Amino acid sequence: MKRNLALAVLVSGAIALSACGKKHAPDSASSLPPPGGQAQSGYGEYDPDGPGSQADLRRTAGSDRVFFDLDSYALDATDQATLRRQASWLAQYPNVNVTLEGHCDERGTRDYNIALGERRANAAKNFLATLGVAPARMNVVSYGKERPEALGSTEEAWAQNRRAVTVVIR
Template sequence: MKRTLALALLASGALALSACGQKRAPESLPPEPGPQAPVAANNGDYDANGNYIGPGSQADLRRTAGSDRVFFDFDSYGLDDTDRATLTRQASWLAQYPNVNVTIEGHADERGTRDYNLALGERRANAAKNFLASLGVATTRMSVVSYGKERPEALGSDEQSWAQNRRAVTMVIR
């Protein structure tokens, strides 16, 4: 019985190897690629990656309001005059698009514990949300999330990197 099984295995292995003969080059190659098919017009509403950039989009918010983010001093969630001006432009933009909702992301730099930075990020996001609400943006259109130090904008352990990471970002939800 063992001998028959061994012989069967040997025969099937030889058969499998013989089927893998040498590959030959094809007799003719496929034609050279021609010009690419024209891309359908999108009226400028999408970028090369397929992201919507038309009216009411994240790109439109950045373009119209000048920025989708505000920055904070170290260990602070207070808004300065520059932040209030940016948020005022964001509120004007949101007034133009009453069906657009946003999430305000709070971020912190790498210094401090994870829990502390999550709480600080939440206070920063709420500061931006409360200011937008004071300008007439319905709170039902805004949600808040804190990422603490988990999603840095800039990598590095220097003041320039930390300053970019202490922020609140208004993200359009579609």
């Protein structure tokens, strides 16, 4: 009797542990996005490369970021074209919200760069709003010089760090 009970406990444990195993990739039919476009895998998880994703924004709009001159938050013609493509992409995904991150290069004080980063993020947000993106879909955050894209104290590195990035929120 004890032996049968021990065997039953062992089998039950093995079954329970097998349920905790690694998930298998869904087949191709179940990995298609559902109607309405929100990309999910067969397990209800978000597909980070599918429609409505950050990767999709970068592919479709050409970039998820715009760049600024030193001590500036003015959007040039190239930035405006990028934001127009982003607005068009956002129109395709009305349930997608974004955060606009403002960044600066390493020069200047922390407080100055936080304020400048916020002005950069708001410049991108306001331009997107003029193109029809609802302001309620967009948040703004400034990281100042705290999250550099490129390390180094060169003009090339600084130019990459003076940016506003549109980040898809999930």
